[in-house]
Amino acid sequence: MGHILIQDLCKSYRNRRIARRGPRDPYQPGEIMWILDNINLEFHEGEMVCLLGPSGCGKSTLLRLIAGFDGATSGEVTIDGKKVIGPSSNHIFVFQHSGLLPWMTVWQNVELGVRNVEDARARREKIQENIDMVDLTDFEQHYPHQLSGGMKRRAELARALAANPDVLIMDEPFNGLDFLSHMKIREEIVNMHELLRKTTLVVTHDIDDALLMGDRIVVMGGRPAQVKLNRQLDFPHPRDPKKNAALGDLRDELFLMLGVSYAV
Ligand code: ADP
Ligand code: MG
DSSP states (O other): OOOEEEEEEEEEEEOOOSSOOOTTOOOOTTOEEEEEEEEEEEEOTTOEEEEEOOTTSSHHHHHHHHHTSSOOSEEEEEETTEEOOSOOTTTEEEEOTTOSOTTSOHHHHHHHHTTTOOSHHHHHHHHHHHHHHTTOTTOTTOOGGGSOHHHHHHHHHHHHHHTOOSEEEEESTTTTOOHHHHHHHHHHHHHHHHHHOOEEEEEOSOHHHHHHHOSEEEEEETTTBEEEEEEEOOOOSSOOTTTOHHHHHHHHHHHHHTTOOOOO
16 A cells, blocks of 8 residues: 555646736746646655655645645546545645644644544554654653654654554654754654555655655756656665765765755
């Protein structure tokens, strides 16, 4: 489960601005803005896919189309052979940071993920299992405001995993975290992925995130956005671009591709 096929996907929006923003704004008010141009991708069951691309290029738009939150202008997304026509909470879970409900404890927030488990005991076990997995044991009765940023993110992760989706979608899951929390959560996501093998799509703007996490790296770019690179990575974990020459070369290639010279 969790095989995703994206075929000839195009997406446009109508520019709703009343006046042109400035001389460099390429779009007239009311004009159609093409965001995604003929995207063709296949993500295999259990794959961790990292999506990279400059800000505003359409990464979140692509995720929204895969999750069924928005419709394609043309082309289609199919998951396990079924065309995506709307959101499906059974199959897809969209990990949102700052998504915890502040008036609920960690336990109650994670419980939201397991609503579909009927048996009360099985539900309790599932909640505890996922809380333990993200190392929040003993914090079950804490409210979000009593947790650090990293702990909140782990609670969000527990809720996502408790939902047991076929596809896990994460749009910039490390946003707003301090450096160490970022590294720790990244490690946890990789470990959980090794364990559970859910098809996982992660948007990140951090090249090292993509290199260390991805079974596949997809780089989007251009306006409208096209797929600039779609590369499968066969490096075992843990990975270190400094020690692995092929990974180091790919890192250089990605930096160049995203238009940054990092050797400053
Ligand atoms: P990214 O996630 O790569 O930073 P987005 O997918 O959020 O980029 O946005 C891509 C482009 O689509 C942006 O130029 C944005 O302004 C435009 N866009 C996104 N959503 C809408 C919308 N609902 N209506 C109009 N334009 C939109
Ligand atoms: Mg985005």
